[in-house]
């Protein structure tokens with residue numbers, strides 16, 4: 449078991465010789481969710497997790513697509529002053545994610561290891577030490593490390609405290625967003641990683657992934673966003689995988705010649721990258737493998753429905769006053 453010091457501010461360097469590789473023991477007879485903390489933030493929360501300014505903190509990782517979904521949503525939901533965020537180090541050993549010089553100490557608890565936050569919530573914690581993780585200052589414990597629902601709660605629960613720049617989980621499109629997720633989750637978000645598996649499993653994942661890219665490319669030829677007329681959670685979930693694809697899983701172009709082989713999909717990805725919520729939450733250095741060639745994310749996108757860049761957004765609810773086209777979100 450790693451040695452933990454309650455008063456450490458920063459962890460010692462990654463040391464797999466001493467601590468081994470990060471692993472968690474999964475037990476077939478353990479009925480609990482794999483990502484065990486599944487608290488939801490709502491006004492009616494039975495656990496008392498009500499939406500309040502300054503109450504919660506997001507532990508995230510720059511490298512992590514699941515974290516970036518949440519940091520993008522935080523920006524689009526207008527929550528940058530409502531919910532604080534900090535970033536674990538990009539590398540880990542058997543102790544799990546940790547706080548080191550590059551991204552600074554844990555500003556909430558002063559823990560050196562993220563594991564300490566989990567252990568403070570559940571004695572003897574032996575589950576995933578994962579990001580994203582939402583922490584509650586009021587109860588001094590983890591609310592959720594369920595990447596599926598943290599973003600949804602940020603997008604929907606804080607209306608009394610912040611005005612969303614774009615409503616990313618609108619009621620009328622929720623079913624469609626989740627239908628997309630049921631397809632894109634395995635085919636693209638997990639598929640981009642599964643391609644590296646040996647044998648027929650990897651080959652099948654590759655075929656499914658490229659098929660999904662082709663389907664998306666055709667869909668995005670005539671529409672700016674995946675679902676409905678505005679940017680939604682469906683776009684966020686897809687984009688975090690796209691931005692990592694050509695510099696991570698496909699850095700040697702072993703899966704396909706690059707996203708540019710799907711011109712509409714690639715233009716769509718660049719279009720989203722023009723938005724500050726996407727650009728400012730992206731740190732290419734945290735997920736780009738050595739020797740990868742960075743595609744030109746700044747090439748103009750020229751998308752259907754894209755207006756010339758407008759001035760700063762005006763009015764409280766821009767969805768009511770028209771589409772989000774050209775609005776710097």
Ligand SMILES: N[C@@H](CCC(=O)N[C@@H](CS)C(=O)NCC(=O)O)C(=O)O
Pocket residue numbers: 472509511512513514515575576577578579580595
């Ligand atoms: N991989 C999870 C989503 C969350 C996740 O994997 N986060 C990573 C960082 S990108 C992590 O912290 N992994 C540690 C762990 O899951 O134990 C899933 O797809 O079910």
